Amino acid sequence: MTDARPPGTDEAAFIEAARSGDPARFALITERHRRELRVHCYRMLANYEDAQDMTQETFLRAWNKRESFKGHATLRTWLYRIATNACLDFLEKRNDRTPVLSDLPVSELPYLQPYPDHMLPEDPQESVVSRETIELAFIVAVQHLPPRQRAVFILRDVLGWPASKAADSLELTVASVTSALQRARVTMREQLPDRRLDWRSPATHELSNDERGLVKSYIDAHERNDLDALTSLLRDDLRFAMLPDPGTVMTTAEDAVDGWVSGGLFQRGHDDWRCIATTVNLMPAAVLYLRTADDPEYRLFAIAVLHIVDGKIAELTGFDTADKPWLDLPPTL
Template structure:
């Protein structure tokens, strides 16, 4: 059976469920799209908790608008339309959800509301998962936040999901000309934000880490557990970019990042007994840090560092406090 016929069966079953007020069947048909919709909301909002909330809001709106579904569009498309507009409504009420100046020379801007996204919550469909590879990486998520919300929606619908201009225009209640213009402006901004990255996001990219990336992550863990600050410094590019949202500040250069860590106590008494585990978030290598202090017998969850590695060196490092993010599924102690 072809995808089109399967999709048609879904639409017919959905319409029948609506007519029968069958809430169980309605939930079954919409729930299978949860992961894809949540990733979509995350691209729009850069925040895992908000993406969860807005996905739930999408299902509530879908139920309230169920009579409006006539089957001319795919159920999936209809749900994406609702999710996109729910995110736009959210952003309209949240004026603080824009990048802020970093406050440091050369620091650019920072996204303090940024949160990591657990790989285990990505869509299970292999093609969707492959396409998500670069559009879930932190660099893309941060870059897209620099777009005004409606441009952001246009770029994601057109260049990530591959929607036609007319479908995008209908979803956002815009003209096709307005969608085309918004997409052109959005692409210019994305090229400025991601000058060294490819911009063909619909082409699947590999999921596997390269041998160089694996070696760098292993060396990073080894140096961290030995409390070898010089070793860590040697694994960073000189022009490293470091941020740790929601804390303010973006540090540019490896030396300035290391100076900031040391001034915060890293490597000194009470911050010198570490164990690490390796995982992935946002389809990127990540090192989870556990700290043992003199007054505690076990290593306790401390932070997670997400690494972007280029030619065997860490080019970008985004650290997140880990204890307040249960959705990452990390063990609290080692």
């Protein structure tokens, strides 16, 4: 695999580190790519914990294959190739990760996890393209693609690799890559009909003032147990999912709140909330902590990820975080 370029400083330093057999020097050079490789694995797998594991597997494979790196490709390209194939090997072994059917909603992906924003790449150029390619809707849509199509789509349309470079990385012909990309684009258009499909052009990644204000109102309604205020924040065609429970619900605002109350929330013993505003997947979110009558502390209960349209919550994807050390969040408040 070549990038038709002479080795740069990074590549020369890596070759020297590889020849020295010094794992500390190796780690110093490769570690700077960890964050972007983890995002790449997350797009492939839709699961933050698996993405962490496959990123570590990438570095292990890179260490074991270090002598094969000759500097004909950039170090970044070489690591992406290893990461992509590590994810493909992972998917091949997991029967529970077969592509989802086109009519299955977000909650039929029980392995879906949110991605903490503070772990995203710090390079602004990486962040520019990240929001629309890391939002939950995009991540779920990618899961509809067979693994190799998924890899082709991400390498070509998200990372912007030329067909020859993607083909070399996946050990495919250029014709096979082109065909796989065409099929993948059709599926993505079906899954994201109202979204921008030119993933390589710049997109905003900052939350709007309206989004920040709505999260604040959502938190305030929770902490005051103000069900009328909470209802007013939801669209009447709300899509609600609580993972890992199956079944996305399309519901009215009133029915959604009534369902939460009938399930025990906002009732005595489950009405003492403290919440933190955050962002995951570059989307507005609220971390919910609940204190019960027999517990002196507020304990991590759920993460509510919000997709806001025209000043109201159009999609609410909840993640059950009870008794789980999620996203480096404090377990208690």
